[in-house]
Amino acid sequence: MARYARLYLRYLEQNLKSLMSYRLSFLVGLAAFMARQFLGVAFVGLVFAAIPDLAGWSREEVLFVYGFAQLGRGFDHMFTDNLWILAWRMVARGEFDRILVRPLPPLFQLLAERFQTDGIGELVAGIAVTAWAAPRLAFPAGPWSWALGAAAVLASILIYTAVKLALASLAFWIKFSQSYLFAAYKMADFAMYPMNIYPKALRFVLSWALPFAFTAYYPAAALLGRESVAFGIGGALAVGLAATGLSLLVWRSGLRAYESAGS
Amino acid sequence: MSAGRYLRFTRNTVQTLLAYRANVLFYIFGNIVQTLVLWYLWRAIFAGAGGGRINGFTLGEMAAYLLAAVATQSAISGSADGIVADEIMDGNIAVNLARPLDYRTRVFFGHFGECLYNAVVVSLPALVIALAAGASVGSTGSRLAAFAVSLALSFTLHFFYKFMLGLTAILTTNVWGVFNVEAVVSGFLSGALVPLAFFPDWARGAMALLPFASMVSVPALAFAGKLSGAELARALAVQGFWVIALALFSSWAWNSLVKRVSVNGG
Numbered sequence: 001m002a003r004y005a006r007l008y009l010r011y012l013e014q015n016l017k018s019l020m021s022y023r024l025s026f027l028v029g030l031a032a033f034m035a036r037q038f039l040g041v042a043f044v045g046l047v048f049a050a051i052p053d054l055a056g057w058s059r060e061e062v063l064f065v066y067g068f069a070q071l072g073r074g075f076d077h078m079f080t081d082n083l084w085i086l087a088w089r090m091v092a093r094g095e096f097d098r099i100l101v102r103p104l105p106p107l108f109q110l111l112a113e114r115f116q117t118d119g120i121g122e123l124v125a126g127i128a129v130t131a132w133a134a135p136r137l138a139f140p141a142g143p144w145s146w147a148l149g150a151a152a153v154l155a156s157i158l159i160y161t162a163v164k165l166a167l168a169s170l171a172f173w174i175k176f177s178q179s180y181l182f183a184a185y186k187m188a189d190f191a192m193y194p195m196n197i198y199p200k201a202l203r204f205v206l207s208w209a210l211p212f213a214f215t216a217y218y219p220a221a222a223l224l225g226r227e228s229v230a231f232g233i234g235g236a237l238a239v240g241l242a243a244t245g246l247s248l249l250v251w252r253s254g255l256r257a258y259e260s261a262g263s
Numbered sequence: 264m265s266a267g268r269y270l271r272f273t274r275n276t277v278q279t280l281l282a283y284r285a286n287v288l289f290y291i292f293g294n295i296v297q298t299l300v301l302w303y304l305w306r307a308i309f310a311g312a313g314g315g316r317i318n319g320f321t322l323g324e325m326a327a328y329l330l331a332a333v334a335t336q337s338a339i340s341g342s343a344d345g346i347v348a349d350e351i352m353d354g355n356i357a358v359n360l361a362r363p364l365d366y367r368t369r370v371f372f373g374h375f376g377e378c379l380y381n382a383v384v385v386s387l388p389a390l391v392i393a394l395a396a397g398a399s400v401g402s403t404g405s406r407l408a409a410f411a412v413s414l415a416l417s418f419t420l421h422f423f424y425k426f427m428l429g430l431t432a433i434l435t436t437n438v439w440g441v442f443n444v445e446a447v448v449s450g451f452l453s454g455a456l457v458p459l460a461f462f463p464d465w466a467r468g469a470m471a472l473l474p475f476a477s478m479v480s481v482p483a484l485a486f487a488g489k490l491s492g493a494e495l496a497r498a499l500a501v502q503g504f505w506v507i508a509l510a511l512f513s514s515w516a517w518n519s520l521v522k523r524v525s526v527n528g529g
Contacts, residue, residue, distance in 0.1 A: 180289055
């Protein structure tokens, strides 16, 4: 474990060095993701200037869910962004060979190879929005609220990473699976707003098929006392662990199916 | 100039896109999802307002506005910026400058191919599904005509705008970041998510000085029947102004920047 932590830091160091030589890129990427979050908040603000509540949710509650949705997403974005590259070109161009010839677990190498600073923009915006909304609501209700919140963010990271890993692993069979990831990420946009504005069938899909509802809505509702903690947080953790297990199975059989590109 | 020579670039682009049908299906799906999120959100917003008007919009008008906004966005969504930026970065622009074809015209026809493809393959299914999900749209012949004219103007000014955006690759290497910021900002200021009537007065004053409203808001308002005769004439005139202004500005930018292109040998 200590060895992997040390290795990860070495990878990180290399990543940060290359960032230093592209300082403008770094700032532009950070600005892009913060701008997106800021405009999302502005959207909610413009809408709530015209209506008192959204399907029973106040402006503060909607922003709490919205901000909370960015936390797990931002963390996942920082640490597992290389999965997008896997889905895009690593298999198709045979670049994955490089990883297989080194004496470290392939998944560790893949994730450690890329640290995406753009995710910091999402995370900072998420923290800012949540921190603005929380004191205006019943959060925190007690010291355990923070523990529950941390558990919920962990569950959210697990779900994002699992969906990404499973879909990116499809590239081992079909070479290019970025379009699948793109579609799944669009589905994740549903999770930023209260689920009760959607029809039942869609809610079912978002809860049990692509479980993005557990990345923000259910846990946030539990933290605000609108859902039971057992379902909102416990359920999110259970779904997160199950999804992670499944995605690791897909990844493993994908590794066995991998054939390098000929040239 | 014979259009036939350039039309080949359009045909080429469409054929390339058709070759990747399976992937395109998922992009289409992503687009439909995005439309649905907006639609359910607005339906809940109107239910919250007691079913009345919000900032002058009824739910039916809002549905018409959003559908027209989605259709407009995909019909103008060519990537002239990406074409230009890629060629600047990989150096192919040198070869293309040497060819006996006008560079901007050639890019235009490739861009046009993408727009055609996106309008038909991407936006039609999204529209059909939104209609099936309960969005009702009533539109008359004259509104459709106004929409068509406004869409054509929007398409033209948007091309010049995108072409100029691609030229930023000469100035910076992080084009991906620049495009990302641009997409987010223009998506918001063009009225694609929220009609501009929802913005506070000071913001609307500022936006009147920018070309973004002419890209999506005007055709969508025309389709939804939210512009009276005089308002429509004025909005179309503003669009016409931006077509000319951006055409001139992009020619200027092209002429002054192309001299700075330096291509790595190899």
